[in-house]
Amino acid sequence: MTAEDASARSGIRKTAGRPRDDSIDTAVLDAARELLAETGYAGVTVAAVAHRAGTTKTAIYRRWESKPHLVHDATFGRFTTLVPQSGRISEDVAQMVEEVCAVFGSPVTRAALPGLIADMAADPAVHQRVLAGFAxxxxxxxxxxxxxRERGELRVDVDPTIFVEMLGGAAILRTLMHREDGLDEAWGAQMLAALSAIVVDEPPAQ
Known part of the structure; x- marks a missing residue:
């Protein structure tokens, strides 16, 4: 590692210079996704991502502390539409399930998830930062x-946090156990039916 790389990884930032180039962020995230799909988590290195993105390791370490942080953002950074506001909770739950299936069913997520979980287990700092990304x-x-729940659309005894854990936890387990076809249409339909039966006072709109 060069002194420049070490400086970037240590968190030292220059106080002056050119503005941050957002196109580098996009290129790096795209490169990480491509490599995840092609080589799996183990085959992704910061050097390989830098080469694919046409940038430097230093530029990457200025933006992400480590490979797990980069992989997390590349995999889940676009996970932003999970909170629909249709005005009807049954429709919102259906959209949540659909979004989870799309994210966890993608080749990138299937490739990233096992290695990312292993790194989270091995490094408490990575664990905390990854969880913070979902907050x-x-x-x-x-x-x-x-x-x-306050409007009477949801059962009063439903804990929203447990609901999130049920949907997210089931998606993670299914992805790990059935990496090729885990979150298919049938799984999504059964998950929606189960969640709706547990939490929603009325069935999803047909």
């Missing part, structure tokens, strides 16, 4: 469900 989405879902 906004999980918090938004919990807020939406809390609002629905």
């Amino acid at each position: 906004g989405v999980f918090g938004g879902v919990a807020e939406r469900l809390t609002d629905a």
